[in-house]
Amino acid sequence: MIRVLVADDEPLIRAGIRMILTSADDIDVVAEARDGREAVETARATAVDVALLDIQMPVMDGLTALAEMGRAAPGVRVLILTTFGERENVLRALGHGGAGFLLKDSAPQELIHAVRAAAAGNAYLSPAATRHVVDTLVSxxxxxxxxxxxxxxxxxxxxxxxxxxxxxxxxxxxxxxxxxxxxxxxxxxxxxxxxxxxxxxxxxxxxxxxxxxxxxxxxx
Missing domain, CATH: 1.10.10.10 (Winged helix-like DNA-binding domain superfamily/Winged helix DNA-binding domain)
Known part of the structure; x- marks a missing residue:
């Protein structure tokens, strides 16, 4: 069973993600967090395989939490899930060791696939995020x-x-x-x-x- 932490400051978003992920037989949402700091502390204290982090959160944003989590809970694979797909965010997430990056308008099956890929030690970039990365290649x-x-x-x-x-x-x-x-x-x-x-x-x-x-x- 893949144990997932969902971090987002909006309760409805967390509930929606939980509903999508728990529809898969091999995924269980074991913890939630309302901000980046709480996400880091939860990952440190809870047995988690994959963490889904929003970028725009109070107290500590998701990208900073990603970097902190790498030190506090290095075994956790982190996916950045956000409405913001700017290439700087994509590259910063990957630079901090993120396992992938996908947008909140991704299809439910894409979210499930990304979590499975991350848990298996693979990387996942949504098509939209990939376009932002490719854009940097012609800069x-x-x-x-x-x-x-x-x-x-x-x-x-x-x-x-x-x-x-x-x-x-x-x-x-x-x-x-x-x-x-x-x-x-x-x-x-x-x-x-x-x-x-x-x-x-x-x-x-x-x-x-x-x-x-x-x-x-x-x-x-």
Whole structure:
């Protein structure tokens, strides 16, 4: 059972999210919070697998809570759920180690899928959030980012580059393994090595590096 914490300052929003998530047989909303500080304290004191955080909350906003939660409850996977999809918010969330980012107008099944992906250790970006990230790739800073990303990827083996390219496409370990004719456990080992070599906190950061570097999937 996936144990979820929902943090939003609006009771109706929390109730709606709870109703959606608990409709899935494998998800249970075990705690709620009204602000970022309460979310951090709850995550520290409660057995939680995934936390859903709104950005705009009193006392402490969701992005600050995300960073705090990484220190207070490092085992919790955090999804940012908000009406605000500005690319700065998306990149800040990912930079703080968030497991994903989706908008409040996402379909119920997308929310459930995102929670499952986060609990499995995978990243999730909603299509709308992905567009904001892609926008940054054509900004004036894109060239410098690309050069830095390619420099960091230079130390990877060919197989590691193949795995990383599939992370950049958002594939799970199982899907990447199927594409490369490897077991899921083997892919997981490669991902761990890649994160260590690239000094990335999570697979989302590694995926963004792959995109910045223009890394394209090759065959199995």
């Amino acid at each position: 004036p800073a894109a060239t410098a980012r690309g050069e830095e990303a390619r420099r960091r990827l230079a130390g990877l083996t060919e197989r590691e580059r193949q795995v990383l390219a599939l992370l950049g496409e958002g594939l799970s370990n199982a899907d990447a393994g199927a594409r490369l004719h490897m077991s899921e456990a083997t892919v997981k080992t490669y991902v761990s090595r890649i994160l260590t070599k690239l000094d990335c906190d999570n697979r989302v950061q590694a995926a963004l590096l792959a995109r910045d570097a223009g890394l394209e999937p090759t065959g199995g």
